[in-house]
Amino acid sequence: MAQVLSTPTAPRLSGAFRWLLRHPIWGFVAVVFIFFSFATAHFFDVQNLQNVLVQTSTIGLIALGMTLVMINGNIDLSVGATLALAASLTVDIMGWPVFADWGNWQLLPAVLAGLAAGVAIGALNGIIVWKTGVDAFIVTLGAMLGVRGLVFVYTEEQSFYAMNFAYSDFGASSIGPLPTLAVIFIVCAIAIHLLLSQTVHGRNTYAVGGNREAAVNAGIRVGPHMVVNFMIVGFFAALAGITLSTQMGASTPNLGRDYELWVITAVVLGGTKLTGGAGNIIGTLGGVLAIGILRNGMNLMQVPAFYVLVILGTILIAVLFLDKQLNRKGEEELRL
Amino acid sequence: MTESEPTLRLEGIVKTFPGVRALDGVSFEVRAGEVHALLGENGAGKSTLMKVLAGMYQPDAGQIVVSGRPVVMRNPIEAKHNGVILIHQELSLAEEMSVAENIFLGELPRRRWGFVDWKSLHERVATILDKLNCDFGPRTRIDTLSIAKKQMVEIARALTHQARIVVFDEPTASLTDQEKVVLFDIIRDLQRDGVGIVYISHRMEEIFTISNRISVLRDGTHRGTLETAETDEDEVTRLMIGRSLSYERNREAPDVGDVALAVEGLSCGRLFDDIGFELRAGEVLGFYGLVGAGRTELAETLFGLRRPTAGRIVLGGSEARIDSSVEAIRQGISLVPESRKEQGLVLSMNCRDNMTLPQIDDLTAGPFVSNGGEIAIYDMYRDQLDIKAPSWRQLVQFLSGGNQQKIVIGKWLAMKPRVLIVDEPTRGIDVGSKAEIHNLLRELARSGYAVMVISSEMPEVLHVSDRIIAMYQGRITRQFTAAEVNEDNLVQAISGIGPGSGGKARPIGAQAA
Structure with a gap:
């Protein structure tokens, strides 16, 4: 899948230029990548680049699912809480006495339970949005508060530590030159890219978000369709929770706070419209990398953490303004 | 059978x-x-x-x-x-x-x-x-x-x-x-x-x-x-x-005054090109054409919602720069938009508040909105336009299409415009109220307003207009007086065929697509 990972320096300039117009975020990624390579001593180290990939993968996994939901014209604010729930469940369940003599197999029911919890919360969000017609923003805002509450009830405000060291070893392992977590992210990205661009479900995702009435008229069952996408984002939130807890060998009830905001930031930076109907995984990948590189690079430059937030906020608005300028309908546009 | x-x-x-x-x-x-x-x-x-x-x-x-x-x-x-x-x-x-x-x-x-x-x-x-x-x-x-x-x-x-x-x-x-x-x-x-x-x-x-x-x-x-x-x-x-309805053709000779609005070479990207016409006080000028001919976009440009790429707008004898709707209203242009429910009214507000919406800034008593002032304006236009609503408290979403349209028209009359642009005045309005709106437009012209009517219904244009401008793909193909227009030459003019005195139409829209 060369096209997923290709950088904007393709051989044919006009083609590359048009590609860049469609994915302006990749121009930005290239600029910050080059900037930090020169501005800091260690950014360009293999070790650090691996770090960037691993750090990016958590937000990135959720962003894959969020892209589908947002192209649908919905949003899911509950992903951070779902992440914490899945992480807590997984880390806790592997230590249950029932599985005590399962050896490393005890990871299997734990991981499956974590993923199932994510899918279930996604399904619940989707079904409520479908059946009640309440806006996804409100429904998932409720879920964000409620699920986080559940996490605290379940964990009794305690952090859990993974008793099976294979769990945290997995988080630190590599496949060839790439960290395993980065490989998982890349494989998932390719899969979702194919889903979105090549399958009937993926194309219907654009139709539902682009013109809901047209989708209904065409006989697409919009409700169940949206539920599937909510389940996908729930799955990825849970998967991100599991990969994040393997990195720490533990889970805390506060895990994933504000992640919904980072994910939405990345997806929007990648060119997905809040109103739905437009967006793609290549853009989302760019958005995720842009945030990952900025955070890592500024960290290396020892920019204080709070300033990093100020800079990221500014960049979000600046990039979207630039995008609007690049993609204006022309000078005859209606000015309201 | x-x-x-x-x-x-x-x-x-x-x-x-x-x-x-x-x-x-x-x-x-x-x-x-x-x-x-x-x-x-x-x-x-x-x-x-x-x-x-x-x-x-x-x-x-x-x-x-x-x-x-x-x-x-x-x-x-x-x-x-x-x-x-x-x-x-x-x-x-x-x-x-x-x-x-x-x-x-x-x-x-x-x-x-x-x-x-x-x-x-x-x-x-x-x-x-x-x-x-x-x-x-x-x-x-x-x-x-x-x-x-x-x-x-x-x-x-x-x-x-x-x-x-x-x-x-x-x-x-x-x-x-x-x-x-x-x-x-x-x-x-x-x-x-x-x-x-x-x-x-x-x-x-x-x-x-x-x-x-x-x-x-x-x-x-x-x-x-x-x-x-x-x-x-x-x-x-x-x-x-349920009855025979034949629209009368407009036969009145208008009692026209000075040129209220003149447009020269007005263009806006690929929406419309080189538009020129004059509109006098006391006349109704009809704009007829197919959907996408650029009529609505022209109206929006005159009202300051789009920025023209070339051309001049002359209002009451002096060149005007209209770069916002605020400016258009100040200079005496009002637009009754095409889509009443989406663009013309705030459906969840009552009759009075809708009617005074553009001038609410000036209707104050101390720091507050002047209730009495608002009601006075509403009462005046309710009587003048014969708006049928139980009271000013009625939400406009519960009015009939005809009465809704009258609220929009009243809203703009209250701003004392020189030029009143009405886009699709009777879309979605039943036949009885249609006639009423048509009479109202004629009457407004008679009392000295310069009225520009955009319509896609031929009988309507023929009925209300003193002159008709036919547009095709962003250009004026022909201008008619009420005397020389008939259904055949009008249809030809808006389809870009036949003898157009305004020159051969160039299909701009088609090119860009």
Whole structure:
């Protein structure tokens, strides 16, 4: 899948230029990548680049699912809480006495339970949005508060530590030159890219978000369709929770706070419209990398953490303004 | 009368909505290979009937029989599988997707594992587009097409299935004459294949050209079916509105004053080009053209909502710079917009607040809004325009279309404009109130306003205007006085054919698409 990972320096300039117009975020990624390579001593180290990939993968996994939901014209604010729930469940369940003599197999029911919890919360969000017609923003805002509450009830405000060291070893392992977590992210990205661009479900995702009435008229069952996408984002939130807890060998009830905001930031930076109907995984990948590189690079430059937030906020608005300028309908546009 | 079983038979279809009996026992039949025109005013129940046919609504009572077999259609896909295909009037397309994807929306051909079979999709769509003489391909994105071409995409959907019944809902609303010819050929092809066609349109001449029979709906009931060959427009109109209605042509000689608004060489990107005209106080100037001819965009530019790329606007003798609606209102231009409910009114506010909306800044008593001042303005225009509302507290969403439109007009009259632009003044308004609005527009001109009326209804333009400007694809093709205009030369002028004194029309829109 060369096209997923290709950088904007393709051989044919006009083609590359048009590609860049469609994915302006990749121009930005290239600029910050080059900037930090020169501005800091260690950014360009293999070790650090691996770090960037691993750090990016958590937000990135959720962003894959969020892209589908947002192209649908919905949003899911509950992903951070779902992440914490899945992480807590997984880390806790592997230590249950029932599985005590399962050896490393005890990871299997734990991981499956974590993923199932994510899918279930996604399904619940989707079904409520479908059946009640309440806006996804409100429904998932409720879920964000409620699920986080559940996490605290379940964990009794305690952090859990993974008793099976294979769990945290997995988080630190590599496949060839790439960290395993980065490989998982890349494989998932390719899969979702194919889903979105090549399958009937993926194309219907654009139709539902682009013109809901047209989708209904065409006989697409919009409700169940949206539920599937909510389940996908729930799955990825849970998967991100599991990969994040393997990195720490533990889970805390506060895990994933504000992640919904980072994910939405990345997806929007990648060119997905809040109103739905437009967006793609290549853009989302760019958005995720842009945030990952900025955070890592500024960290290396020892920019204080709070300033990093100020800079990221500014960049979000600046990039979207630039995008609007690049993609204006022309000078005859209606000015309201 | 029927020698064989009709392709489609409706038996006593009833559909009620809270407070409204939209369809009240409608029965009619469509034979194989006939074009059956369906006529009725706005609100007569045509679109409800079509939605029942397309499986979007379920009838409360009655039966739909397709080729002798009673069917229940719970959704649009089931309707399609029963061979009933609806071509929508409002474009039902997803803008950011390709032509091919839109034509097969909801039914993209699949390979294994839910992957789209692009090859077969594009081949099938290419064949259909060829048949329709379209100059765009299956991979073209919808948002790069002009409105007329989008309409062709919509029509292409009729050819994807083995159709038994195809319902065309106002298919020519935005088509050029050449495209109409193609459409009529398609319809004849479908006819020859034994497909039954239901054809909804307001354009009498089309209906008499293409249909075999005509059914008329009024107030949700079926008023009768006529053989096209044995009837005439007058009889159909009488069935439709319950009385004979012939619009008088406007014969008044206007008592015109000074030039209130002059426009020279006004252009806005590819929306319209080199527009020039004069509008005098005391006259009504009609703008007639097809959807997408650039009339609304011209009005929006005059009102400061779009920035012109070239040209001058002269107001009351001196050149004006209008770069916002605030500026337009200050300089005495008002716009009654095309879409009353979306652009003209705040539906959830009451009559008074809607009417005083543009001048609320000036209606103050100390730090507060002056209640008395607002009510005084509302009362004045309620009386002047004869607005029928129980009180100023009534929310405008509960008023009839005619009264809503009067609120919008009153709102702008209260701003004391010199130039009043009215875009589609009677869209979605019943016949009785239409006449009232028309009289009101004439009266406003008589009392010294310069009135610009944009309309897509020919009788309306002919009825209210002192002069008519015909537009085609962003250009003025011809200007008429009330004396020299007739239906034929007007139709020619807006289709870009025939002797245009305004020069040969260049199809700007087509080029850009």
